[in-house]
Amino acid sequence: MTTPARATSDNVVTPADVGTDAPFGEKATLLQFSTEFCAYCPATRRVLGALAERNDGVEHIDIDLTHSPELAQRFNVLQTPTTLVLDGSGAVRARIGGAPKRPELEASLAEILLGETRAA
Template sequence: MTTVVGLIWKRRNGRVRLAADTAEIVRPTDVGTDAPFGERATLLQFSTEFCAYCPATRRVLGGLADHNDGVEHVDVDLTNSPELAQRFRVLQTPTTLLLDGRGAVRARIGGAPKRAELEASLADILNGTRHVAA
């Protein structure tokens, strides 16, 4: 049984999960930051001090933001903010929320993102394509 759970977790880890049609709106103040969100999209990363995958995720997300106009990467450290982890249902770090220009959660990634899926989801947001979870 443990092996099955581990295989399921590994398969889902880093995969983009699309948000429901009734997406939550997130603002910088909701996550305790002064960092501006992007005009077109925001890659909102939740990290902790002890996260092994967070620095690499930070580099990937930062690079994507740097190469796309109107996109910002915001990293929120949850080490001393368990209330934020609970509010945004963060069960592992890194966890990344992909927000559109309004701040609506369009997708969620638990674990280090799979780059191709991340880039495709960001392109959907930037192109105005609206995919939602079934």
């Protein structure tokens, strides 16, 4: 289920917040929270990775929570996969609990990318 999120300064995520050195996307980031035992995470990883590859300025980052329960608590991850759709500033624009449905995911990303185009 996709939950829209209003972009505010208190819901901005940085790579350091999730313990990664991987850079976030210039336009958007698909931030996936996974665990080693998650049955739906590999398929979600493939979907998100392919979507990021098809869109310039979009990155997919997969964070394994198996040994990082503090991150699960901080980001209120109650199931895996959980995906946060971040805009170019790192603001959370959508939250998807469970395996994302491709149309909902693409719509969330398109909203961000179209907003970037209009602002340019």
